[in-house]
Amino acid sequence: MKKSCKITVLPGDGIGPEIMESAIEVLKAISKKYGINFEFHEALIGGAAIDATGDPLPEETLKLAKESDAVLLAAVGGEKWDNLPTDRRPEKGLLKIRKELDLFANLRPGKAYTALLDASPLKENLIKGVDLLVIRELTGGIYFGEPRGIEERNGEKVGYNTMIYYEHEIKRIAKLAFDIARNRRKKVTSVDKANVLEVSAVWREIVTEVHAEYQDVELEHMYVDNCAMQLVRRPKDFDVIVTGNLFGDILSDEAGALTGSLGMLPSASIGERYALYEPVHGSAPDIAGQGIANPIAMILSAAMMLEITCKLPEAARDIENAIDKVLEEGYRTGDIWAPGTKKVSTKEMTKAIIKYII
Numbered sequence: 001m002k003k004s005c006k007i008t009v010l011p012g013d014g015i016g017p018e019i020m021e022s023a024i025e026v027l028k029a030i031s032k033k034y035g036i037n038f039e040f041h042e043a044l045i046g047g048a049a050i051d052a053t054g055d056p057l058p059e060e061t062l063k064l065a066k067e068s069d070a071v072l073l074a075a076v077g078g079e080k081w082d083n084l085p086t087d088r089r090p091e092k093g094l095l096k097i098r099k100e101l102d103l104f105a106n107l108r109p110g111k112a113y114t115a116l117l118d119a120s121p122l123k124e125n126l127i128k129g130v131d132l133l134v135i136r137e138l139t140g141g142i143y144f145g146e147p148r149g150i151e152e153r154n155g156e157k158v159g160y161n162t163m164i165y166y167e168h169e170i171k172r173i174a175k176l177a178f179d180i181a182r183n184r185r186k187k188v189t190s191v192d193k194a195n196v197l198e199v200s201a202v203w204r205e206i207v208t209e210v211h212a213e214y215q216d217v218e219l220e221h222m223y224v225d226n227c228a229m230q231l232v233r234r235p236k237d238f239d240v241i242v243t244g245n246l247f248g249d250i251l252s253d254e255a256g257a258l259t260g261s262l263g264m265l266p267s268a269s270i271g272e273r274y275a276l277y278e279p280v281h282g283s284a285p286d287i288a289g290q291g292i293a294n295p296i297a298m299i300l301s302a303a304m305m306l307e308i309t310c311k312l313p314e315a316a317r318d319i320e321n322a323i324d325k326v327l328e329e330g331y332r333t334g335d336i337w338a339p340g341t342k343k344v345s346t347k348e349m350t351k352a353i354i355k356y357i358i
């Protein structure tokens, strides 16, 4: 366990500040229980940063992040900034901080909660026991490929992006996926579109090469369209899914729906030096400001931080167990509510979780 952890706190936009407050409350309870000292430093990102400084990722925020042990980020974006060009939008702040901190791997676990089987669109026998991990390559692919742009060609507007992966980028994410799979159920599904895209043909070739050193782990290749379908049909068959930036973005939202709600899915974005923890979901503008957002994805992201950066796995287990208990007791925010359960606010859910931690 580290004695103290310096954390850059980025609440961002929409429901961001509401769910960040919950995570901080939970971390304060953990601090009391384990005697670990958290130093919280709040900074601006996304729309809030654009409004205050004109820049979705002010230099100050980046500097603070680089000087911290970890970054906790809630969510960015909203209608107010939707008409800005992509390179000046709130989302650009998020993409830039991931790139600047070289957070090449984004771990997105999707686990079915027994208490939430009623909230999933799927039948209980299909999802009971689902426990998968999407490992999304986060600093390459079509999100960052050049050339990109919007211009006029032959008298009409065209928009274009480039999906590109270098061998070294594929190697490091594939290695991480096999290493992690070794401590899980030893199966990796590599997802691509190698029947159509050259970038995917290279992806498949390199993943297969890396696999040679991991013969104890099973590797299967799957096209992304098939994977989207198989995730709904037989989600229990998946252990680790490793894929590129765009496919990982899409498939991890799908995992959110499988397991009950996007509001349940945490993530860790990690690199060689830095780590940032963020829920999979966005700023949920449709429910922002009402105090009804599900704080669990944010709280579980803080739990991933406790385990990976603060080296306090016991505290992460405490949080996970507290969440299990609270859900079993029937506490539900609107997104996971079902008849016969108790509808609670963000604050009430947080309080209930903390009650089981202390």
Ligand SMILES: NC(=O)c1ccc[n+]([C@@H]2O[C@H](COP(=O)([O-])OP(=O)(O)OC[C@H]3O[C@@H](n4cnc5c(N)ncnc54)[C@H](O)[C@@H]3O)[C@@H](O)[C@H]2O)c1
Binding pocket: 015, 019, 074, 075, 076, 077, 078, 079, 091, 094, 262, 263, 264, 278, 279, 280, 281, 282, 283, 284, 285, 286, 287, 292, 293, 294, 295, 297, 333, 335
């Ligand atoms: N990491 C991020 O910061 C991030 C991630 C995704 C989207 N976004 C941004 O968020 C904005 C909204 O995007 P969107 O609507 O496509 O996706 P979203 O994830 O914000 O919301 C999708 C749906 O899920 C619900 N939802 C999401 N999180 C929830 C929670 N914690 N509790 C209860 N319900 C929740 C929302 O109410 C909405 O109905 C956009 O500007 C988008 O770019 C940001």
Ligand SMILES: CC(C)[C@H](C(=O)O)[C@@H](O)C(=O)O
Binding pocket: 077, 091, 094, 095, 249, 280, 282
């Ligand atoms: C907001 C957006 C840039 C982001 C992404 O596409 O990476 C989000 O959808 C996510 O999943 O973290």
Ligand SMILES: [Mg+2]
Binding pocket: 249, 250, 253, 280
């Ligand atoms: Mg996404």
